[in-house]
Amino acid sequence: MTVTAPRSLRAAWPALTGLSAVFLFEMLDNSILNVALPTIGRDLHASTVALQWVTGAYGVVFGGLMLVLGAAADRFGRRRMMLAGLVLLGTASLATAFVTTVGQLIAVRAVTGAAAAMTTPGSMALAFRLFDDDGLRVKATNLISTVGLIGLAAGPTTGGFVLAAAPWQVLLLVNVPIAALAIAGIRTGIAPDRAEDLHRDPIDVPGALLGTATIVLTLVAPTLFVNEGTGAWEPWTATAAALACAVLFVVRERSARHPLLDLRLVARPAVSGGLAYKAAAALATAGLGYLVTLQLQLAWGWTPAHAAIGMLPQVVVLVAGGAFVSPFVRRAGLDRAAWLSAAAVVLGLAVYGTLGRLGYVWVALALVLVAAGMRVVGVVAGVNVLRGLPENRTTIGAALTDTASEVTSGAGIALSGTVLAALFTGSIAAPHWTTRQASEFQDAATIAGLALTVAAGALVAWAMVRTREKA
Incomplete structure (x- = not known):
């Protein structure tokens, strides 16, 4: 069955509402949490390093898994991956209400990063595929970005007001209604995945592992340079390992029959x-x-x-x-x-x-x-x-x-x-x-x-x- 592409943003409003909610979550999540870090530190008796990983765990997992989960979405379904990620996001956010230690919060943040890696790339990909006109694609992407940036700008102020009247867990529980709104918009406005729009190449597991390791080490190394200083061995070791993994990743992708990332593209x-x-x-x-x-x-x-x-x-x-x-x-x-x-x-x-x-x-x-x-x-x-x-x-x-x-x-x-x-x-x-x-x-x-x-x-x-x- 051929699906007619919308001819205006208004005609695609349920889908754009859902996709904008996804991007709002990505932009709002860390910005609204940062203002609560001192309160979290006192409440959970967290060290400075542990507090850093409350936000860092999200970013490292998010960045490290995007490529492999993006490749999986192109194979198994973009809409399907998006909805699964939103369910995971809502579940992880609900788990915040039961957190009693900083270790548990870091684990929740890591799971939230995985959910973001399942959903965020799909929001732009689905917005692009929703239209067949470049002008509408630019408008849709701009709309989604604007919603997210409003969340980024409003996050710290909103978080400050919330903390004056409620516990810090409320700041992460806000992801639950955002996830519900996104699920409703995507289920209503985006057609189910069609087999002919996907590809069935097997996932390059060695390439996925090398790519993930490269990205994770690349994201961790800057933090080590800032925290440990240029004279310490840890940041230089992480940098060398990232470069080695990157070289091995390129070698693997050039030789693999079904590469995770086709370098020719x-x-x-x-x-x-x-x-x-x-x-x-x-x-x-x-x-x-x-x-x-x-x-x-x-x-x-x-x-x-x-x-x-x-x-x-x-x-x-x-x-x-x-x-x-x-x-x-x-x-x-x-x-x-x-x-x-x-x-x-x-x-x-x-x-x-x-x-x-x-x-x-x-x-x-x-x-x-x-x-x-x-x-x-x-x-x-x-x-x-x-x-x-x-x-x-x-x-x-x-x-x-x-x-x-x-x-x-x-x-x-x-x-x-x-x-x-x-x-x-x-x-x-x-x-x-x-x-x-x-x-x-x-x-x-x-x-x-x-x-x-x-x-x-x-x-x-x-x-x-x-x-x-x-x-």
Whole structure:
């Protein structure tokens, strides 16, 4: 039976409601939890390292499983995988009510990360496949992204109000109604999987293990560099292991009869270029956010509340900028919109690296430029990647896009943290800095900002070259 593609967003509202709820969960979950970490630490008598893993376990499992679960969804059914993940999400969230130790909470967060890996790539893949018109695909992806970014922006404030009147477990129990809304929208608005839309290649188990190990080690290494320092053996061991697994993964995928990730598809100009644009935006956003947060509170002595206000230009652009994405893409075209928005990201980093130490107005300008660029490229790059793949590989394509963002976000923080660790003497968390320490921090922030500019600029330049080639 042939299913007619919707001709407007309104015609697909049940499906878009469900898919937006999925993305809302991903964006809201960690942001709303972060504000509760001090309360969780006191309630569960958790150490600093344990608290870090309350959020870290989610990110590592989420990033590590996306590729293999995306590949499984393309084989066994995207809708089926999405619904199973949402059931797991609701169950894990309900389990929060019975948590009594920090170990149990970390386990729940890991299961929640697995549920996110089952659902998040599918939200973009199903939105892309819902329409056969690129303009509607951009609008749908933009709508879903906007809902998620509203959750990201509102999470800390909402969490603060909730904690004033309720226990911290309520913050995670909110995932239960979100999962129920998503299940209802997807069951109503998205047709069941059809056998002809899937493929039956066996899953490459060695490739899946090597790919997962590569991603997990890559996500863990930045945290080790920041926490243990560049002189410790742990971060370097994790980095070397990640590189070794990555090499073995590429060797395996080139030789496997049915690879988990067909590298010939990834090498297509639209796919590799889109991934590079997405990686540049994630690198810039994470690295800049890390540096600015430290600069406002530690170097300039702003209170957390004032620092939150200082980050508002970025939040406003990310949320309100959604109204301008579709008109801009329609006027510029997908490819031109991608490189223009990515160039804005690089320009924002350059402004911060060269002028950020001179005053807040330059920091705010950098935040606005990076946020504006990321807002567009986040939508356009994802659509371009999926356009460049066969229809029966769209979920692993979305998973690959999300994985690129996760990995390069960690790289951006690691690069910034490593530069700070190398140039700053003493404890960066000390309440009062000497004049020398303040100068060291500003020098480190400048060097880190310029290093991020060079890295993001190289990714954007390479992406521009790739997307100008014929597919």
